[in-house]
Amino acid sequence: MASTSVISATVPQLASPPNNALAANVTGRYNGLKCCQLPQRINLRSSTKNCPSRAVRIICQSTIQQVQDIIATQLSVDPSTVQPETKFSELGADSLDTVEIVMSLEEKFGVSIGEQDAENISSVKQVADLIEKQRSI
Amino acid sequence: MTVASASVAEVKALYRAFLREASKFPNYNIREYVKRRSRQGFLQNQNIAPELATAIFSEGKQLLEVAKRQTVVYSLYAPEVKNVMELKHVGEQ
Numbered sequence: 247m248a249s250t251s252v253i254s255a256t257v258p259q260l261a262s263p264p265n266n267a268l269a270a271n272v273t274g275r276y277n278g279l280k281c282c283q284l285p286q287r288i289n290l291r292s293s294t295k296n297c298p299s300r301a302v303r304i305i306c307q308s309t310i311q312q313v314q315d316i317i318a319t320q321l322s323v324d325p326s327t328v329q330p331e332t333k334f335s336e337l338g339a340d341s342l343d344t345v346e347i348v349m350s351l352e353e354k355f356g357v358s359i360g361e362q363d364a365e366n367i368s369s370v371k372q373v374a375d376l377i378e379k380q381r382s383i
Numbered sequence: 384m385t386v387a388s389a390s391v392a393e394v395k396a397l398y399r400a401f402l403r404e405a406s407k408f409p410n411y412n413i414r415e416y417v418k419r420r421s422r423q424g425f426l427q428n429q430n431i432a433p434e435l436a437t438a439i440f441s442e443g444k445q446l447l448e449v450a451k452r453q454t455v456v457y458s459l460y461a462p463e464v465k466n467v468m469e470l471k472h473v474g475e476q
Binding site: 341342345346348349353361364365 | 391392395396398399402403406422425426
């Protein structure tokens with residue numbers, strides 16, 4: 247008896263966050279904090295359909311945050327030095343390091359960036375934009 | 384096919400190809416080895432003279448072919464259990 251009540255108490259919690267996301271996106275009211283806690287995949291799918299501009303900015307922000315964190319870890323630099331406008335050469339990465347970073351980002355986000363696009367990468371923001379583009383395809 | 388000296392873009396594309404092949408291996412060990420060895424090989428030959436560059440580049444291409452064949456072979460005998468190094472959250476406190 248006690249165990250079944252515990253189970254029924256937890257199941258609604260698991261189900262509610264995605265419903266909140268879809269409902270919130272439709273109504274346009276969105277708590278920024280809740281957005282960050284939700285799984286990325288659900289956010290992006292629902293946001294590309296009917297997204298208030300504020301939600302899109304929050305989601306794009308968290309992608310570039312993740313990109314910045316990964317780059318800082320790979321190059322062993324302080325995360326605060328990695329800004330969207332920073333170039334890889336400024337962070338002390340040569341072209342081989344850049345290729346490695348792009349590959350690890352591809353793996354992390356599960357996207358595949360084309361050769362042409364990858365050739366022209368020079369700043370952090372470019373990588374984040376390419377990832378966003380691939381994810382929304 | 385006559386190959387003019389390899390451009391920077393081709394070298395980067397070759398490195399990227401090595402890393403992509405590495406990720407196709409089901410075994411942690413060989414995957415890490417390919418990544419490590421390809422980085423080592425490219426760093427070693429960073430500053431060589433252009434005359435030698437073409438030969439080394441074609442050698443690199445042959446090694447890429449080797450890696451591609453090996454992904455097929457290794458995936459036939461994929462391990463059933465994940466290597467301990469691949470487990471996340473092990474010992475994290």
